[in-house]
Amino acid sequence: DIVLTQSPDSLAVSLGERATINCKSSQSVLYSSNNKNYLAWYQQKPRQPPKLLIYWASTRQSGVPDRFSGSGSGTDFTLTISSLQAEDVAVYYCQQYYTAPRTFGQGTRVEIK
Amino acid sequence: QVQLQESGPGLVKPSETLSLTCTVSSASISSHYWSWIRQSPGKGLEWIGYVHSSEGTNYNPSLKSRVTMSVDTSKNQFSLKLTSVTAADTAVYYCARSLYSLVMDVWGRGTTVTVSS
Numbered sequence: 057d058i059v060l061t062q063s064p065d066s067l068a069v070s071l072g073e074r075a076t077i078n079c080k081s082s083q084s085v086l087y088s089s090n091n092k093n094y095l096a097w098y099q100q101k102p103r104q105p106p107k108l109l110i111y112w113a114s115t116r117q118s119g120v121p122d123r124f125s126g127s128g129s130g131t132d133f134t135l136t137i138s139s140l141q142a143e144d145v146a147v148y149y150c151q152q153y154y155t156a157p158r159t160f161g162q163g164t165r166v167e168i169k
Numbered sequence: 170q171v172q173l174q175e176s177g178p179g180l181v182k183p184s185e186t187l188s189l190t191c192t193v194s195s196a197s198i199s200s201h202y203w204s205w206i207r208q209s210p211g212k213g214l215e216w217i218g219y220v221h222s223s224e225g226t227n228y229n230p231s232l233k234s235r236v237t238m239s240v241d242t243s244k245n246q247f248s249l250k251l252t253s254v255t256a257a258d259t260a261v262y263y264c265a266r267s268l269y270s271l272v273m274d275v276w277g278r279g280t281t282v283t284v285s286s
Contacts, residue, residue: 096272105263105276106214117274149214153271157229158216 058082058152062161068169075137077164079150084130087154094154097126097135100163101146109148110135142168171196173264173277181258181284187251191264191277198222198240202267203247205238208279209260219267220247227270254284 059082069075085094093113098106108117110126113133123138137144145168150161177189191203202224205217218228220238228236237250251258261281265273 094271098273105265105279106273107276108272108274111268111272151214151272156227157218157231160214160216162213 057157058085058155058159060150060152060159060161062148062150062164064164065162066165066167068167069137069140070169071142072139073169075140075144075166077135077148077166079128079133079135079161081131081133081152085152085154086130093129093133094152095126095128095133096151096153097124098149098151098160099144099146100149106149137166140166140168171266171275173266173275175262175264175277175280177262177280177282179281179283181254181282182286183255183284184253187249187254187258187282187284189249189262189264189280189282191247191249193245193247193266196266196275198245198247199242202270203238203240204265204267204273205249206263206265206273206276207258207260208263209257212260215260217249217251219270221270224270256284258282259284 061080063078095113097110100106114126125136147163172194174192181187199222202219202221204219220226222240235252240247261279263279264277266275
């Protein structure tokens with residue numbers, strides 16, 4: 057199985073500041089035939105299901121604010137919230153869909169400082 | 170918009186079978202892949218597998234011997250059966266739509282299943 061390791065486990069950021077979450081994969085999730093990274097990011101707020109934010113490592117899902125962005129390739133990926141808002145308090149997960157079984161990172165909790 | 174709703178018993182006895190159903194609204198169940206994912210405090214998010222009405226199933230090898238997923242096109246529902254449950258199967262179970270079997274873009278609200286005698 058592909059293991060995804062997120063860092064940090066939690067972070068506290070002031071309102072309006074940048075939040076950065078990292079996700080490292082135990083093997084590359086870049087599919088050479090189409091040059092796509094098979095990695096997604098989800099946001100989970102308390103007592104809610106996860107919500108898809110980004111797929112193909114950097115493509116925002118419809119309706120997701122543009123303060124959320126994804127980057128990276130191969131084995132190292134980053135989710136950035138450019139200007140943290142109160143409604144962004146949540147746990148964020150990366151997920152690979154390069155191979156089965158699909159696997160998730162352990163999650164990163166984002167709080168307001 | 171597409172909506173999913175899980176249903177099933179909230180309490181299952183050890184060694185018995187966990188059975189859940191996901192009812193899909195505003196989408197044809199035949200047109201997509203459908204997944205089950207569970208979340209427990211100890212193991213985080215765990216993908217159980219997916220099913221497609223004509224493409225078949227793909228299960229997590231860690232659960233494969235105990236899992237069966239199926240689709241009922243007449244009811245626009247899909248289901249999960251997990252046999253021989255133990256306390257380790259206690260979790261919130263989510264159903265979700267899987268775009269092209271890849272990412273989960275629409276999720277149900279989840280249902281809590283506790284395994285206890």
